[in-house]
Amino acid sequence: MLNIQLAKKYAAAMFELSQEKNKLALHDSQLAQLSKLFEDNRELKTFMDNPQIKSQAKKELMSQILTDSFDSEICNFMLLLIDKHRISLLSEIITSFHALSNEAQGIQIAYVKTAFPLTEAQHTTLLKKLETITAKTIQLKINIDSSIIGGVIVKIGDRLIDGSVVGQIKSIKKQLVANC
Template identity: 70%
Template sequence: MLNIQLAKKYAAAMFELAQDQNKLALCDKQLTQICELFNTNHDLQAFMDNPQVNITAKKNLMKKILTDEFEPSITNFLLLLIDKHRITLLTEIITSFHTLSNEAQGIQIAYVKTALPLSTGQEEALKKKLEVTTEKTIQLQTRVDKSILGGIIVKINDRVIDGSVVSQLKTIEKQLVTNC
């Protein structure tokens, strides 16, 4: 719980800085790249998470990773996390930052589950429909799940739209049980 609160505080500080510099989208993109790097490179994550590794060694490696294409504020932020022994919270911090960034930019993430992959046209049509409904810019995160048999399940925040075949079959089953 304490780690989540700390992550949110660091994320809020980075968010404010990015907003003040009018570089919110750029910082969001770069932090996402760094998060992906840490999540795919377990050796890097283990090195940074290891309390026995010297802070100077961690900072030197981070400086090598973060080339000139990264915003100086991002580099300084990550070096600060190393100094404060908070680099282990990086994924949580970036997730919180991303949530704040999306909210500020009017972006909503829709988690979509289908039995078969959606075509590009279907994704675009779904995205447009959801944008009209939510009055926000939608980013789709699709996943194929054959267990729903057919149809679609969309989750946006706390709201779930379940149009799956499994859900429809359960509804029919309940109606049959109550009517018999």
Template identity: 75%
Template sequence: MLNIQLAKKYAAAMFELSQEENRLPQHGAQLTQISNLFEDSRELKAFMDNPQIDLQVKKNLMSKILADDFDAPVCNFILLLIDKHRISLLSEIIADFHALSNKALGIQIVYVKTAFALTDTQRTSLLQKLESITEKTIQLKANIDPSIIGGVIIKSGDRLIDGSVIGQLKSIKKQLVANC
């Protein structure tokens, strides 16, 4: 529980700094790059999580990695996390940062599951429809799941719209069982 609260506090601090500098999208993209770097390199994550390695060695490595491609506030934030022994919370902090950033920018993440890949026309049409309903900018996270047979499942926040063939079959089965 404490880690969740800490992650939210650090994310809020980075969010406020990014907002003050009008760099929310840029800092968000850079934080995502750093998160991907940690996910892609288990060795780097293990190195950073190892309490036996001197903090200055960790900071020197991260400074070299981030030096040219990242804004100073993002670099300083990562170095602060190392100093405060909070680098292990990086993925949670970045997720919380993105939640705050998306809310401020009017962006809503919508997860879409289809049996087959959406065509560009279908994707554009779905985006336009969702944006007109929500009155927000939509970021689609599409996933292909052949087990739904056909149709679409849309999840946004705590709302779930199941328009899949398998979902409809399950609904019919439930009604038949209830009526027997």
């Protein structure tokens, strides 16, 4: 619990700096790159999380990773996390930052489950419909799950829209049982 609170504080501080410098989208993108880098390279994460490795060695490695392609605020932020021994919270910090960034930019994530891959036309239609319903910019995170047989299940925030064949069968079953 304490780690989540700390992560949110660091994310909020970085978010405020990003807004102040008008670099919110840039920082969001670069933090996402770093998140992917740490996810893809378990050795890097293990090295950075190891308390027996001196901060200076971690900072040197991070400086090599964060070449000129990363904004100076991101570089300084990563070095600060190392100095404060908070680099192990990076994933949680980035998740919190991303949530703050999406909210500020009016972006909402829609988690979509379909039985089959969507065609381009279906993707566009679903995206436009969800943007109309929410009055926000939607980013789709699509998961293919053949167990729903057909249709689509959409989760946006606390809302769940179940238009799957399995969901409809369950609904009909529930109605039949209630009427008997």
